[in-house]
Amino acid sequence: MAENASFREDAEEGSSNSRKPFLHTGSWYRMGSRQGSLMDRLGSSSAQVLRDSSISVVFCTLVAALGPIQFGFTCGYSSPTQDDIIADLGLSISEFSFFGSLSNVGAMVGAIASGQIAEYIGRKGSLMIASIPNIIGWLIISFAKDSSFLYMGRLLEGFGVGVISFVVPVYIAEIAPQNMRGALGSVNQLSVTIGLMLAYLFGLFVHWRTLAVLGILPCTILIPGLFFIPESPRWLAKMGLMEDFETSLQVLRGFETDISVEVNEIKRSVGTTTRRSAVRFADLKRRQYWFPLMIGIGLLVLQQFSGINGVLFYASNIFKAAGISSSNVATFSLGAIQVVATAVTTWLLDKAGRRLLLIISTSAITLSLLVVAVAFYLKVTISEDSRLYPFLSILSLMGLVAFVIAFSLGLGAIPWIIMSEILPVNIKGLAGSVATLANWLTSWVVTMTANLLLSWSSGGTFTLYTIVSAFTVLFVVKFVPETKGRTLEEIQWSFR
Template identity: 40%
Template sequence: MFMQYSVFGSVLTVGGIIGSLVNGKIADLVGRRRTMWLSELFCIVGWLAVAFSKHAWSLYLGRFSLGIGLVLMAYVIPVYIAEITPKNIRGAFTAAFQFLLTSGLSVMYLVGTVVSWRALALIAAVPCLLQIIGLFFIPESPRWLAKVGREKELETTLQRLRGKNADISMESAHIREYTQTFEMDSKVGIFYLFQRKYAYPLVVGVGLSAMQPLLGATAIQYYASYIFSEADFSTKIGSISLAIIQLPVIGASVLLTDRFGRRPLLLASTIVMCLSLAIIATAFGLQGTHRWNEVTSVLVYVGIMGFSVGYSIGLSGLPGVVMAEIFPINMKGLAGSLVIFIHHCINWTITFTFHFMMEWSKTGTFSIFWVICAAGVAFVTFLVPETKGRTLEEIQASITKLSRR
C-alpha cells in the first residue's frame, strides 16, 4: 500500500524531472509565449487522462503529463513576467503568479470536497483551455526578442507594454546593449555554467530551489491529509484550513515584496517554518505519552498552519522571483533547466520516501526537516542577494562581477 501511495505521489515529480531537462532550452528556442502554450497542452492531456482513466497506468500517465506541463509553466511564467515588467513593480507581479496559483489550488481543494475526482480533473482542464486562448492576446518578451535579433518587434512590443506615449528609447537601448554583451560571451553547453563568474548566481538559484522540498514543503503539501490522520486530527478540517489560510498570506507577500525586499521576506519565512517544524516534531514526540497525548493533534494542526503561513509569505513564490532576476540572458535557459532539474530530483526523493520516513519515526522525520530549515535560515542570511528596485541588467551585471572576485 505504501509503495502504491509513493509511486502515485511521486510520478508527478518524475514528469517534472523530464520537463526540467528541456524547459529552459524550449523557452530560449521558441520563445516564452509558445512555451506557455506547450505547457497548457501537456496539462490538458494530463487532466483528460486522469478524468477518463480506467486503469492505474492511465492515472500515472496523466500525472506524468501534468508534471511536464507544470514544470514548463513554473519556469517560463516567472521569467516572462520578470522580463516584461518595470523594476518598481517586478517583484509584486512575479510573486502574483504564486498567489494566483495558490488561489487555484485552494479552489480545487474546496471543490474537491463536493465533487468526484473525475469531475475535478475535468474542471481543472477548463482554465488550461482558457489560457491557451488568452495567450493569443499577450506580447512576446522584449528581452527574448532582443536575444534572437528581432529588433523591430522589440520596439513594438516594448511600446505596447509601456504605453503608446511612453519614451522607450533608453530602456530598449539598454536591453540591446546588455543582451549583445552577454550573447558575445555565450557558449553552448551545460558545463559552461560552471565557470567562476556564474558560481554565485548558480549557488543562490540551486540553494533556494532545493530549500523548498528539503524543508518539508513538498511533504506537507502532498501528504497533509496523511499527516493530520497520523495525528488523529480531522483531515477535512485540516485540508480546508490549509486551503483558506494560504490565500491572504500570499496576497500579503505580493504587496510586501517590492516594499521590504526579497531577502527580508525569505528570512522571515524560513524562521517561521523552522519554529513550526519544531512544534510538529515535538507534538509527535509527545504522541503516545499518557499526559500529553490529547494535545498532539492540536499541536500538529498549529504547526502545519504556522508552517503554511511561513512558507506562503516567502519561500513559496520568492525563489522563482529571485531566479528570474539573477541569471543573465545568455545562460537563463541552461541555468533554469539545471536548477529546476535539481529541485524536482529532490522533490521526487521526498515524495517517494516520506511515507517510509514517517513509518520509521514521525518525530525523526520532522526533526530532520527542522535541522535543514535552520541551515536554510543561515543560507538566506549570508548568501541571498537583495534585488529590489534594480533593473534585470543591473542585477545580473553586478552578480556576475561579484562572482569574479
C-alpha cells in the same frame, strides 16, 4: 498585412517624429507614436486595456498566472483523492505514493526541456506547448481503469508543470518594471496556492474523476489568453528581433511612455548575444554565471527540502495522524490560509525586500517545524486518554498552519523570483533548466519519501525538515543578495 500597411501610413502621415512602426504576431499591432489614429482603427477593448503601463503588465501577468494555477491544482489533487482512488482502483499506499510523486518525475523531464523550448520558440510558445500535455493528462486520469493510466496521466501533467514552473516566473520578471517586479513575480506562487486551494475545495464535494476533469480548465483558458499578450521583450532582443522587441516594450510600458533608456539598457545587456549563440555547460564555470546559478539552485533545492510538498500532497493523512477528525476540511482551511499569506507577500515584496523576507520566513519555518516535531514525539509517549493528548493535536495543527504561513511569506515565492532575476539572459535557458530540474528532483524525493517517513516516525520526519530549514537560514544570510529596486541588467552586472 494590408491592415498593418495602413497603420504604417497613419504613423508616417501623423507626425514627422513618429517612431519606426513595429510588428508582432497574434493580437499585436503595428503602431506609430501617435496613439489616436491607432486607437481609432483598432477600436477594441484589448487595445484600451493596453493603454496604461501597469494595467498592461498586470493583465499579461494574470494570463500567464493560469499556468501556475494548473501547477497548484496538480500538486493538490492527490490529497483529497487518496482514499477514494485507493478504494476504487485497489492501490496500495506505496502505489499511490508513486502516483503522487510521478508528477515530479514528469516535471523533471519538463524542466530539462523547458530552457531550450523557451529559448527557441519563446515564452509564449512554451506555455502553449506545456498546456497540451496537461489537458491530455487530466483526461487520461479521469477515465483511468487501472494504475497504468493514472501513472501515464500524472507523467504528462508533470511534464507540462515542469515547463510552466520555469517559464512563468521568467516571463513575468522579463516584462515587469523594476518597481513592480517583486509583487508581480509573487503572483506566480499566489496562483500555485490558489490552484492548491481549489483542488482541496472541490475535492470535498466531487468524485476524483470529476476533479480530474476540472483540472483541465486553467490550461483551456490559458491557450486562447496567450493570443492577447506580448512576447517577452528581452527574449525578442536576445533573438535579434529588435523591431518586435521595441513593440513589446512600448505596449507593456504604455504608448506614450519614453522607452529609449530601457531599450538602450536591454540592448547593451544582450549586445554580445546573438540568435545563434550557443551556451555550453563549460561556460557556467565563469563566476558571473556559476555564482548566481549556485544561489538559484540552492534556494530552489532548500525550498523543497523544507518538506512543503510532502505536507501539501498528503495533508489529509498528516491531519489524521495528528488526531484531527475532519482532515479534508482542515486541509482546505490550510490551503485558504496559504492563499492569504501569499497575497500578503505580494504586497510586501517590493517594500520589505526579498532578502529580509527570506530570513524571516526561513526562521519562522524552522521554529514551526520544531513545534510540530515535538508535538508528534510527545503524542507517542502519552496515552490517548490523557488530558494532554487533545492539546498536542491542536499544537501540531497550529505548527503546521504556522509552517505554511511562514513558507508562504517568503520561501514559497522568492526563490523563483530570485532565480528569474539573477540569471543573465544569455544563459537563462540552460541555467534556468538546471535550477528547475534540481527543484523538481528534490520535490520528487520529498513526495516519494513523505508517506514512508511519516509511517516510520512523524516526529522524526519533521525533525529532518527542521534541520534543513535551519541550514536554509544560514544559506540566505551568507549568500543571497537583495534585488529589490534594481533592474535585471543591474543585478546581472553586479555578478561581474
